[in-house]
Amino acid sequence: MSDPNDPMDGVERRLVELYRAADTEQPSAEIDRRILRAAREASTARRRRWPLAGLATAAAAVLALALLLRPAPEPARPTAADLASPAPAAESARAPAPPPVPSGDAALALARSVRPVPTPAPAAAASYATPGCPEPHPLPAGAVIRPSADGIEVADRNGDVRFTLRCRDGRWEREPGAGAAPADADPR
């Protein structure tokens, strides 16, 4: 390390050489051991603390992310029944998801008991479907449906039954009712 402002003459250089040769004192082996052990222990202690701190940070990050990505609640879609006779919103919200599809009479019984499944339908006409007959059956505008002995009755605003719908082997059967109009004949 040379400094132009700090020149050393020959005697001073000799002095420094003499000092370096003279003073070679070192710490004792015991002190060396103590310091190296302290360094090891501190390093190990730091490593033990890190996983805990890391886990806590990761958990907090996941929680924050989950809160950020939580989807906004969607408004419930109206069902065919809702279109026909509006039900209270709370009741509609409480409606359970349809169970797995059974077959035969059980399916029929189930078709009577379950609420209609919402189906994508043209805006002008409502439709009706059940787990047993998932293909939506179109309903006249303003139709009122009510359960019958073996299916549903579809009535007009005056309460006259226009036709009855039955689900048989996955297909809809339609039978004209007492108040049937010519247009209520089964289109199929």
Place this chain on the structure above:
Amino acid sequence: MGQRQTTDAELMRLYASGDQASFGRLYERHRGPVYRYFRRQLPPEEADDCFQVLWLKLIDHAPRYRPSGEFRHYLFTLAHNVLMDHYRRSRRRVEASADEPASDEDLAMELVDGAPGPDGLLAEAELRERLLALIGRLPFHQREAWLLRHEAELSPEAIAAITGTSLEGIRSRLRYAARKLKSGLMRHV
């Protein structure tokens, strides 16, 4: 072909990230100069204590260490602070450093108990002992400046920063310290 030597700052970073062997290498590089810095200014037991306190501080500071200059500068700043704390705790007075040259009489007095041999010359080993004794008798500030310069191999600028003294003040201390040591030894060389 020699490998590039890992710098002190890299060793500190490696140690802070859990590599214990890096601390061993760092310690091996600096243990001697740091020990002698304390030992030339304190009795053996006190030097041992200060030396250990310094390294424990360094171990503690390792995760927060940010290299902003020479590691040796950082290390001897810590060492200087440990020494000052020790002086404060032991209520020992740091004698004022008269930044004036000592008279030849002063130097003669310092050497009075080191009688030269019959031919007026000291053997090399005696010369070394005499030098260490002379260093020990320098005023505190001159002695510390001289040790930081020639033991720690720090620049006068770094010594000024460590001790909170002006650069000119440090140059002055170094000049007077060197002059006293030379005068003290040249009588016998």
